[in-house]
Amino acid sequence: MHPKEKPDVNKVKFGSVFTDHMFKMNYTVNKGWHDPKIIPYQPVTLDPAAMIFHYGQTVFEGLKAYRTEDDQILLFRPDQNFQRLNRSSERLSIPHVDEEEVLYYLKQLIALEKEWVPKGEGTSLYIRPFIIATENNLSVHPSACYTFMIILSPVAAYYPEGINPVRIYVEENFTRAVKGGTGTAKTAGNYSAAYNAQNEATKQGFSQVLWLDGVEKKYIEEVGSMNVFFKINGEIVTPALNGSILEGITRKSMIELLKSWDMPVVEKRLSMDELLEAYNQGLLEEAFGTGTAAVISPIGELIWRDQKMKINGGETGNVSKRLYDTLTGIQTGKKADSFNWTIQVNSLDETTSN
Numbered sequence: 001m002h003p004k005e006k007p008d009v010n011k012v013k014f015g016s017v018f019t020d021h022m023f024k025m026n027y028t029v030n031k032g033w034h035d036p037k038i039i040p041y042q043p044v045t046l047d048p049a050a051m052i053f054h055y056g057q058t059v060f061e062g063l064k065a066y067r068t069e070d071d072q073i074l075l076f077r078p079d080q081n082f083q084r085l086n087r088s089s090e091r092l093s094i095p096h097v098d099e100e101e102v103l104y105y106l107k108q109l110i111a112l113e114k115e116w117v118p119k120g121e122g123t124s125l126y127i128r129p130f131i132i133a134t135e136n137n138l139s140v141h142p143s144a145c146y147t148f149m150i151i152l153s154p155v156a157a158y159y160p161e162g163i164n165p166v167r168i169y170v171e172e173n174f175t176r177a178v179k180g181g182t183g184t185a186k187t188a189g190n191y192s193a194a195y196n197a198q199n200e201a202t203k204q205g206f207s208q209v210l211w212l213d214g215v216e217k218k219y220i221e222e223v224g225s226m227n228v229f230f231k232i233n234g235e236i237v238t239p240a241l242n243g244s245i246l247e248g249i250t251r252k253s254m255i256e257l258l259k260s261w262d263m264p265v266v267e268k269r270l271s272m273d274e275l276l277e278a279y280n281q282g283l284l285e286e287a288f289g290t291g292t293a294a295v296i297s298p299i300g301e302l303i304w305r306d307q308k309m310k311i312n313g314g315e316t317g318n319v320s321k322r323l324y325d326t327l328t329g330i331q332t333g334k335k336a337d338s339f340n341w342t343i344q345v346n347s348l349d350e351t352t353s354n
């Protein structure tokens, strides 16, 4: 096999270039998960009746590997991603994977693809684990067989020109998720169902939408596919996990960081009315989204009905900046990791590759 030429990571579009190898294992009712292997990156052949095509039984994860200045490779809280993969699977009636086993294979795969972890400020190797239902059957029931795969994609800095606040509007028609639905799971349908709103936002010159609860359209949930935080009168507020919000690992890490700094941080239900009132009183100090891709995406302008809120003069706030610098510093080994969040990927264990 000929390794692919490694591209200039700063010229590739997010998620469009993949490394030379992938991980794959299969599940059947009789054998459970079996036959784990690292193989050359290749297409998957499926029967047209494979259940993934019809009923969308699938889950995914997203995390990153970072190259440190002294050429170590670090993963950020990968245990959390595999725990969440299993929680998503639970919701989609997909069998659990062994978290330690898949982490072991992820480390093997990354060790093998070490050269693909880019060098350079803000760059990383994006990791996409996912599971698809592979039984060939059109009747509506959970599949009897599945394939789990991990693919890797080198990605450029999210903010080549430094972090930039974005314009957001509050979505009042479309709903992302409701309690009891699939909003807490990373599953395909949640994302395709959000495309209409995203398209409309793009058309109107906004970068994303802010999602409200699907029942009363009153309470703030997420922004695009990120969790959302506000600094209101010195206190950091993020919507409490309510059965429709996706539990972000960046969100969780931000809360832990803020607590370690003795900054007041609360998870609670927050309505648009309360947010607007805070804004009108001059108490809305910062707003930002959090997620693996961007870490932090500051909100410079928020539009709700005919109200336009300009936040922190459209500039990145101090807390947003400090959180961004600290988290990216830990992820890339520039700052001490006092939480033990990162895991170092060692060289290949020759006994188990291939």
Ligand SMILES: *Cc1c(COP(=O)(O)O)cnc(C)c1O
Pocket: 062, 186, 222, 224, 225, 226, 227, 246, 247, 248, 249, 250, 251, 290, 291, 292, 293
């Ligand atoms: C993945 C995701 C997030 C962020 O999760 P991280 O673990 O921080 O990357 C937030 N909201 C939605 C809907 C997501 O899919």
